[in-house]
Amino acid sequence: MNFIRLIVWKEFTQIRSDPLIIRLIIFPVVLQMFVLGYALTTEVKNTTITFLDRSNTPESVSLVQAIRRNPLFAFAGYAESESDCRRRLDRGDARLALIIPATFARDLSGPQGANVSLIIDGQDANSSNIASGYVNSIITGWSVSFLQKKLESRGLRLRNVLPVEARPVILYNPMLKSTWYMVPALAVVLVTMITALLTGFSIVKEKEAGTLEQLMVTPLSPVHVVLGKIIPYVVIGLFELSAVLAAATLWFGVPFKGNFLTVLLFGLIYMTSSIGIGILVSTIARNAQQVLFMLWFILIFFLFLSGFFLALENMPSWVQKLTYINPLRYFMFILREMFLKGSGFAELWPQGLAMLAIGGVVFGASLLTFQRKVS
């Protein structure tokens, strides 16, 4: 125990005397938190749209206005012809083009109804789909109110004609703000980066400097060295986690419904994995560049397969199975659930257990390799 305390003291003294490390602990996290916190949005906003209104009747103008009034779209001017529409899409001035035919107003009262065509820039499949869905629902809304007026003129009420209407009740994130979903997950990414990298660097630094060998000719055992070295980074990791949670609630206004101590406990369990990976990598690597390269490689995998911005349910089933060994996946799920749903141990113990198992294996393996490599 004295040995571990001694290494912890040494580690903190070294951190304190290295202004670069202190800056590395603070600035990237702050910067990423505040820039990415705003940038990470899955909402489709400001989609540019152009109109070709051949009808130019009160009806067609009212439809165009209905779309233009919606804040999800940015008006990109009126087109003069179909080829002008195409040109605007080619140039990237508009992502959508709505063409209203000359017969629009007449067809509205006709037996077939009226048609409009929507031309879509389909490069980014996902957001194009969402944007065209928005246009469709605005047109449907406009049609329904058009129908309502028509029915009212005949003394009928819409409610009697439309048999089914869905009334959504949105739980946990009623305003469907994607920051509420992304910022807690960002906390996981930042904590992973800081703990894995700092642990990895601090071990490989001793290897490069030859101090690790010097330590091995003292009564210290490799286990003392590892435990003594990671404690400071666990403390820093928990501190960063708390700071990021504070920023999420106070700055981004994400409601935090869970228990703070539970978050820290899950964080501690999670860090056995992130720190374990740091140790493992630094045991294999010979210098800091190698540590950086290996961790970058591993973390990219973990990040993309964590459900951070890509839904796991959409992945092929063999990839989905792979994600079960990704500790990031569990901690991200836990943090999101705790933030928005206020879940606790009762609901999240299976994820906690999975993290504990992964962490146990990774940490155990890292300790064993370290022991074998140095002695």
Next chain:
Amino acid sequence: MPDNIIISDLYKNYSGEHALAGVSLSVPKGCLYGLVGADGAGKSTLLRICTTLVSADRGTARICGLDAAKDFQAIRSRIGYMPQKFSLYQDLSVRENMQFFADLFGVKPKEREERMTRLLEFSRLAPFVNRRARNLSGGMKQKLALSCTLIHTPEVLFLDEPTTGVDPVSRKEFWAILSELRAQGITIVVSTPYMDEAHLCDELLFLHQGKVVRQGRPDALLASYPLALYTVWSDEKLLTVSQSVTLPHGVALLYPEGGAIHAAIAGEERPATEVLSLVKTVVPGATRAQRTKPKIEDLFIYLLSEQNDAESSPKQ
């Protein structure tokens, strides 16, 4: 006096290459023991086995009566090891480094302060006690490393080329410290590439390709030098060591030494003028020759050439 280090028949291979091939030696208590040999001769490997960092393939190393392969924990608290590369914490201060190593070896706080004061004075590092190790000069770094290895008052010290890359004044100072330590009864095993330093040891061991070539007291070793050595002054500079193959009959070795040339003659001692005319056939600018006593460096060059000859001639 009892032997503090007894090594018998050590073998160590690194990926098929012999690093050590049957090394035996013993070092009495309070002896300053020097390891000499070319780069790659096995000096560092020998030291790393003695300090329990590496285990031997065969043979035993007993340090303070303990087996290096089995009782490594006990050995580690009784020895001090200073590796070739400076390996203290560059971002800790002189005091912090010393404190850290003192605590690591369980030195009591009161005793720690006493020893630190003594070692700082001894190594003349006292004025720099709050300076970070990275800001020390090469010589000061080595003295700090030595102070850290001494903080737990080890019985045996292992030093791997402690003065490599250190300025001549600091080197002399460092060796003065070593002889003081020897006077205190500490056994010291030191490897060095500097032959003037080797001369300061009580006993020397010449290693070549993992084998012991010679061992003994420096004066006894020098007495065994089988050639007649002459210093030859010349207007011309000689740059490399030449061996008998390319030399006139009778001259075994010819090599630069300081500003002059050393010529080693096999067999009987000859008049200096005769040696001069022999040397003139290869170095026409030679002006004067004089008989000189060999030093450790001359012995080292002779031993190396002897080994090279043995390797290049076909085995019978």
